[in-house]
Amino acid sequence: MGASSSTEQVSVEQREAESLAASTGALPMLHKAFDSLSDHQTNTIPLHSLQQCFSLTFENPTSEATAMPPNFEGLLSHVGSSIVDLFFVAEKGGVSWIEFLRGYVKSCGRTSASTSINTLFRVFAMAVAKAGLPEKLLFDSDDADCKMSGFLVPADVLMLLWLCYIMAWNSKDLESFGGTGNRGLPHLSHLVLSAVLWSCEVGSDLNPWYFDVLGSNVQLPAAKILMWVLKTVPSLPDCFTQCIHGSIEKSFRSEKLQPSCSSVADRFPGVECNNNLLNQGRAWAISLTLRSTLNGEVMKACFPGYGGGANDSLLYRSSLHGKGLNRFWSNVEGYNGPMLILVAASLGDVHDDNGTVRRWILGILTHQAFENRDTFYGSSGNLYAISPVFNAFPSSGKEKNFVYSHLHPTGRVYDPHPKPVGVAFGGSFGNERIFIDADFAKVTVRHHAVDKTYQPGSLFPNQGYLPVEALVLDVEVWGFAGKTAKDIQTSYKNREQLFTEQRRKVDLKTFGNWEDSPEKLMMDMLWMVHEVKYPRLPFNQADFVKI
Structure with missing residues (x-):
């Protein structure tokens, strides 16, 4: 057993290793x-048991x-052995309790962001080497914070990215991972292009x-790739640490499911079969920019079946x-919580297939309910x-013009300076960074x-300095406040519907009764006003009613 009994003398090394492991809560x-x-x-x-514990082997991955x-x-089949070789020191017979604790702390302990990214790249580089692929990343030492070079x-x-996606899935749905059959991986070219444009002059x-990911040989320096991860997808290394933690947890579960080709293939996150703007690849990219509990809510849209149906969040x-x-x-x-708004737009005639049409998607993540305000x-x-x-532009901290949502005013009061009707994000009146008109047409x-x-940056390629007006193709809103917020919104809608129905009801008993009507009350008020202002002038109320 790993833990020593109370009668055994615990070495200083074991106490130190257990103390470090306890600091992680694991x-x-x-x-x-x-x-x-x-x-x-x-x-x-x-060693073979530990390698199997971290194994990601499955057959015929496709996209x-x-x-x-x-x-x-082949690269995936060597991930388990690469993790063991990098972090777990084997002694005679295998990995001891102390080395098991040290290996976990090395791979999942609290470290700086750059060190965590370095750890992920070291695992990737070793798996690449073991798979017989060309080695492009170099490390000047075996230390966790060693300098990385190459491209x-x-x-x-x-x-x-696909490796990290598989690791993330493995940590979320451990029992349904593995086996044989086709595996659909998401479309991630938007993330690859982000890394390309960040890391080199193109x-x-x-x-x-029309970028060919597999056909391009442009070299992306390792140092710039590391900076891209830090700035754009800071949660990417968490996929590795979560996978290590989840794989170890899976090893002692009492009720283990035997992988089967049919059941596993059905539950593995396949290629998107719906037409939602928020598909698995885009949802996962957005989740990599978040480090709060919101990350878990967005992940439900990444992996169907994890935490409920993905469409449950579609508002x-x-x-x-x-x-x-x-x-x-x-x-x-009535929905009070974080919401993600996706806008698909097009520059050019969408029915024209001559290659000049440019379609793009932008997104806005809000952390509060929409309000009808000017x-x-x-x-x-x-x-x-x-x-x-793909690129993310969080708050700059300079201004707070996050959201503008203004409907048509209910009254008919004349306003010499009417406020624009629509939905906007960032900027100021008349100079909104994003503005969607009331018809959701442009x-x-x-x-x-x-x-x-919001922080600076282009919301679509070759944006330029002048305002761009594009045709809206589709708009989606996803709620990420969980089931409670959805239930509260449903109650709010039911209550508003009840109030609306009550206001529409007419009391048939008093309908048509002049004595109880509002018109009769108004006539009486006019009569009193006439008597006060013109006491000597005759006023025939019956004649006034006829008028």
């Missing part, structure tokens, strides 16, 4: 895993959107709408519920360029120079 789990994996005669974990890079399946090509970035001939879709601010409002009103409001939020190139996107609320 010591009880590690005790159970060591008991499950170890050989009780040698009191060590055999509808992109051809599979050569030997990607990657776009196909390498795609394999790294020519003007690069067309992001509004213009192609389903109808276009326009009123339809939008009727579906989001001023900007909000406390925080993010803007996203989602397709064809979206106007302005240069980041007009906006001090």
Whole structure:
């Protein structure tokens, strides 16, 4: 057993290793895993058992959107052995309790962000080498914070991202992972293009709408790739640590499911079969920018079946519920929590197939409910360029013009300076960074120079300095406040519906009764006013009624 009894003398090394493991909160789990994996005669974990624990082997990974890079399946088959070789020191007979704790702390302990990214790249580089692929990343030592050099090509970035996606899935649905059959991986070219444009100088001939990920040999320096991860997808290394933690937890579960080709293939996250703007690849990219509990809610849209159906979070879709601010409002009103708004737009005639049409998707993450106001409001939020190139633009902290949502005024009071009707994000009145008109027919996107609320950057490729007016193709709103917020919104809608029905009811008993009517009350008031102002002039109330 890993833990020593009270009668045994605990060494200083063991106390130190257990103290470090306890600081991660995983010591009880590690005790159970060591008991499950170890050989009780040698009191060590055999290497093959530990390698199998971290194994990601499965057959025939596929992707509808992109051809599979050569030997990607072989790379996955060497991930388990690479993790063991890098972090777990084997002694005679296997890995001891102390080395098991040290290996866990090395791989999952609290470290700086750059060290965590370095750890992920070291695992990837070793798996690449063991799979017989060309080695492009170099490390000057075996230390966790060693300097990384070399380069990657776009196909390498795609394999790294897919590896992290598989690790993330493995940590979320452990029992249904593994086995044989086709495996659908998401379309991630928007993330690859983000890394390409961040990491190197590319020519003007690069067309992001028709970029060939596997055919491009542009070299992306390792140092710039590391900076891209830090700035754009800071949660990417968490996929590795979560996978290690989840794999160890799986090792001692009493009720283990035997993988089967049929059941596993059905539950593995396949290629998206719906037409939602928020598909698995885009949802996962957005989740990589978040480090709060919101990350887990977005992950439900990444992996169908994890934490409920993905469409349970869909509040509004213009192609389903109808276009326009009123339809939008009727579906989001009463929802109090974080919401993700996706806008698909097009420059050019969408029916023209001559290659000049440019379609793109942008996103807005809000952290509060929508309100019908003629001023900007909000406390925080993010803007996203989602397709064809992914980028995130969080709050700059300079201004708080996060959200503007203004419907047509209910009254008919004359306003010499009417406020624009629509939905906007960032900027100021007349110079909104994103403005969607009341009909949801057009979206106007302005240069980041007009906006001090969100960080600067282009919301679609080749945006330029002038305002761009594009045709809205579709709008989606997803709620990420969980089931409670959805239930509260449902109660709110039911209550509003009840009030509306009550206001429409007419009391038939008093209908047509002059004595109880509002008109009779108004006539009496006019009579009193006449008597006060003109006491000597005759006033025939019956004649006034006729008039």
